[in-house]
Amino acid sequence: ALRNSSGCRGGSMRYMVSVQNNGGHVCGGFLITNNFVVTAAHCFNDFPTHVVLGNHNLKNGQIVEIKNKFVYSSYNTPEKGDDIMLLQLATTNDLHDEIQLPHAEIDLTENEVCQVAGWGKTMNGGKTVGELRVVDVSVINPQVCKNQWPQLPANVICAGGYGTSKGFCQVCILSNVSRFLFDKCTVLNTYYKLTN
Structure with a gap:
């Protein structure tokens, strides 16, 4: 969501x-x-x-x-x-833009603002919306994330934060990828840095 x-x-x-x-x-x-x-x-x-x-x-x-x-x-x-x-x-697409991936040497810094976009629910118990949504989230210091989530993989970026009321919220229980929504996110928001 x-x-x-x-x-x-x-x-x-x-x-x-x-x-x-x-x-x-x-x-x-x-x-x-x-x-x-x-x-x-x-x-x-x-x-x-x-x-x-x-x-x-x-x-x-x-x-x-x-x-x-x-x-x-x-x-x-x-x-x-x-x-x-x-x-x-299955077919090539020449009608739509491709994302511009950052260069590998570009590092995100703490509090840098990034955007997260997608479709889905916008609140706990809400209906799935069919319109693309976007939200700004701030990058969090990796050590702060490690303190909350000791098994944090090295290749993720933390953004948005624990207990935040905005961002992408998903809880994965064991290997079950069912989504459980809360008024505030109870897990860290993590993302991957892809480069060209």
Whole structure:
């Protein structure tokens, strides 16, 4: 869920992708080339079949079938890190923007503001919204995260914070990736830094 988020400006973030199965939206992702999408590896368990490109509203946009799924080789569970999957699209896409990945030497600093975007619920018990949402979150010092989550994988970025009322909120219990929503996030918000 994207807590305390707002609607995304029209025409912006056209690299965002809705990863779907026959039941609808299961995960967010983003275009990195005209035929590859990055999403979370735990989404593999939802049996994604296609993506929706080019629109902030899930009811519109271009539907493209998924040709191949490549789960990061060391992925086990979201809690252990490496929660990344590449989706190869069945056709190339020249109509939509690709995300501009940062260079590897760029480091995020504490309190630097980043944006998180996606679809889903916006509050505890709320309905899933079909419009792309966005929220600003601040980067947290890695040691602060380590104090709260000693098993924190080295390749994640903490942002938003423990007990925050905004950001992406998800709780994974053991290997079960069911989402449980709370008035405040009770787990740290962690993200991955992808570079080109």
